[in-house]
Amino acid sequence: MRMMLVGAGAVGESILKIIQSRQDYKSWLEFVLVADYDLDRAEEVISHLRDRDDLKAVKVDARNEKDIVELIEVYDIDFVMDAAAPFVSNNIFDAAYEAGANYGSMGTWSVPMEHPKLGLGIENSYVEPMTKYNFDRHDKWREKNQMACICMGIDPGVVNVFAKYAAEYEFDELQEVHVKDGGNLSIPGAKEGEVTFGFNVWTVLDEVMNPNVEYNADKGGFIVEDAFAGEETFDMPDGVGKNVLVKVEHEEVVTMQRYLSKYGLKKATFKISLDPALINALKVIDSLGLRSLHPVDVGGVKVVPRDVVAAVAPQPKDIGDEMKGEMLVGVHCIGIKDGKKKEIFMYQPFDNQQSMKDWHMQAVVAQTGFGAALSIELIGKEIWKDSGVFSPEYFDPMPYLDLMRETGFEYRILRK
Known part of the structure; x- marks a missing residue:
């Protein structure tokens, strides 16, 4: 495989570090082109890697599809890993298709309506619902014998694998899957009200503040509600404790x-634990119009409000040593086995201090990178192989679960 990594942020760096931790990675990965709009950052990522052979940094503006296509062709790339901001994901996806390369991502782009109607029907609240752009092009990718695999991080990503495992091996009928993303991370000594973005700022602004979506077949399909709906308290295992979770938009x-509908799935939700200070900050950002993608005139200069927020907010790559605790992400599955109701919670725990020791990266970043790195390995070894999206x-x-055990990326199952 000759891979182009688009996006040299914290997660992009973690993907490469984790791939290089695999003793046999050179048997399936020949070359990596690290591409970012900031060439210095791409070069910095390479400098952090233990093996710098067959790596090259280049500058690219992922808003320009033609530039991506040209790089794919010049460097004979056959797999493009999208680790860039969500708003350019469709460009990268299309560039890979145009240039004849396979594609992977950790999420997709979505565009809510300016005045969403909420209620039944995702199409009534979104101009472009999550994943639709990609899945609508399934037949085109199949016709060209190319493969795109979207949603390959931790959530989405690892939890999707967990849900498929549950459907195949734990239940006769899998009726509900509820993704729970939480933990007990904290920054000792942090000032009251201090805001921390544990993940890509653009991603947080989108998925948290967009209208959230759940699937409920009994109520007619996809149900859309306003931000921060569905609050619940969920008791996380391993001593992590009670987390207050809210629904957010997630693939x-x-x-x-x-x-999974063919296995009997009738309900699916995604809920995440958010720090109260972050929730308050996001509400203020939204109310002031600072999530906007529309340029505004500031002293004769056109400025995109969201670009300003993303530039001044604390960056995930700069947060790490001071954080204590762990991330815990899993799926709460409910269904029928041998004629009786059954529940399991299948999850992946990731300790921040251990993450800093092993990877020099905070847990949220490394956990996501791990999920993507294992998917890339399966694609590189042609274990995950097909045509389409x-x-x-x-x-x-x-x-995938075998690779998790092999790499020490542990998972656990609680059964009721």
Whole structure:
């Protein structure tokens, strides 16, 4: 495989570090082109890697599809890994298709309506619903014998694999899957009200503040509500404790409906634990119009408000040593086994201090990078192989779970 990594942020760096931790990675990965709009950052990422052979940094503006196509062709790239901001994901996806390369991503782009109607029907609240752009092009990719696998991080990503495993091996009928993203991370000594973005700022601004979506077949399909709906308290295992979770827009509810309905799936939700200070900050940002993508005139200069927020907010790559605790992400699955109701919670725990020791990266970043790195390995080894556009639920979950055990990226199952 000759891979182009588009986006040299914290998660992009973690993907490469984790791939290089695999003793046999050179047997399937020949070359990596690290591409970013900031060439210095791309070069910095390479300098952090233990093996710098067969790596090259280049500058690219992912808003320009032609530039991506040219790089793919010049460097003979056959797989493009999208680790860039969500708003350019469709450009990268299309460039890979145009240039004849396979494609992977950790999420997709969505565009809510300016005045969403909420209620039943995702199409009534979104101009472009999550994953639709990609899945609508499934037949085109199949005709060209190319493969795109979207949603390959931790969530979406690892949790999708967990859900497929549950459907295949834990239940006769899998009726509900509820993704829970939480933990007990904290920054001792942090000032009251201090805001921390644990993940890509653009991604947080989108998925948290967009109208959230759940799947409920009994109520007619996809149900859309306003931000921060569905609050619940969920007791996380391993001593993590009670987390207050809220619904946010996330791809799993769509991909699981697509692939797991044949197993009896009737409900799917995604909920995440958010720091109160972050929630307050996001509400203020939204009310002031600072999430906007429309340029405004500031002293004769056109400025995109969201670009300003993304530039001045604390960056995930700069947060790490001071954080204590762990991330815990999993799926709460409910269904029928041998005629009786059954529940399981299948999850992946990731300790921040251990992450800093092993990877020099905070847990949120490394956990996501791990999920993507294992998917890339399965694609590179042609274990995940087909033509068209897919997400992880499409594939056999066992090779992925085997890799998790092999790499120490542990998972656990609580059964009721």
